[in-house]
Amino acid sequence: MTTWHLIVEATGCPGAENMGIDAALLREARRDAAFLRLYRWSPPCLSFGRNEPARTRYDLATIERLGLDVVRRPTGGRAVWHEHEVTYTVAGPATMFGSLKETYIRVHTLLAAALGRLGVPVELAQRPSGRVLGPGSGACFAAPVGGEIVAEGLKLVGSAQIRERGGFLQHGSILLEDGQNLVTRVTRGAVAAPAATSLRRLLGRRVLFEEVTEAVAAEARATWAGSWREVKVGCTTEDIAHFADPEWTWRR
């Protein structure tokens, strides 16, 4: 029987620490542990996808002038501005939910049900036709891909997954408020405007971090079999140092 570890962090961490904790969870997931982590970022942070060409895509001078915290994720996908959101991580053995696609759908189906508890009319996006956007193509929230959570045709949750050595980790952002225009602001050249929405826009009111974390945790406990334990976690200084290293952040 799976033992799920629930981690809820109402106090935010800097980008390098948040990614360091996720890296530590992935290591544990390879040893058969399962995690649901719900967290936030302090200060707000711009994250790049693992393989994004950030050096050419984003304007370092503008990023420095604005004093932004920046980190490169271990997962793929494109840039995200983490400010008004609930960030989730689900990690476990690679076989727990099946293949990459099955895992993606299982996690998003759960999140969609949790958001349904809050009265948000969400659905999973159909796969778009046409050319797929690569890691050089701008903001994560610029366009939904198949299986992602959308509301009124706009993306509400952006996610990315990594699978390595028998474990998987999927993390993503549930947007409480608008704000992805920041990615456009620091991007060189013309880019597509974010096709994102937020819980505030959909529900017409401010939605608290705690409302979302409680809904997601309740849905997970009801849906994902096993015993649940609420825990606190940390990561090693090496993990933080890796993600704080400009050589990693600006490697491409």
Place this chain on the structure above:
Amino acid sequence: MSDVPENLHYSEEHEYVKPADDEATYLIGITDYAQGELGDVVFVELPDVGAKFGQMDVFGTIEAVKAVSELFSPVGGEVVEVNEAIEGDPGLVNRDPYGDGWMIKMRIGNPGELSRLLSATDYKQHIGE
């Protein structure tokens, strides 16, 4: 149904080994089944020529839409060539996994390792086809 050519060797992690220039060199890539599972490939991170790997060492990573996965070397040996074409056009991995979408060419150290891999028949069974 996925394409599983008869004359190749396969790993359980969905890489193939295909004879190349001579008895000691082989092309390595991911199978048709794997590219179908991953979806549209957007980036492949490959090693440098001259890099050496043991059997089932990680030799690179592949990013498909929204997911990053490791690439495992089905046999040990030295990388003698990498397919630079997939850097500019990673979709080759989807369109022609056993042809233009190959990833690395290796000079293998121990041909006996090939016998530890799956045949086409075994691989089909492994993927349930």
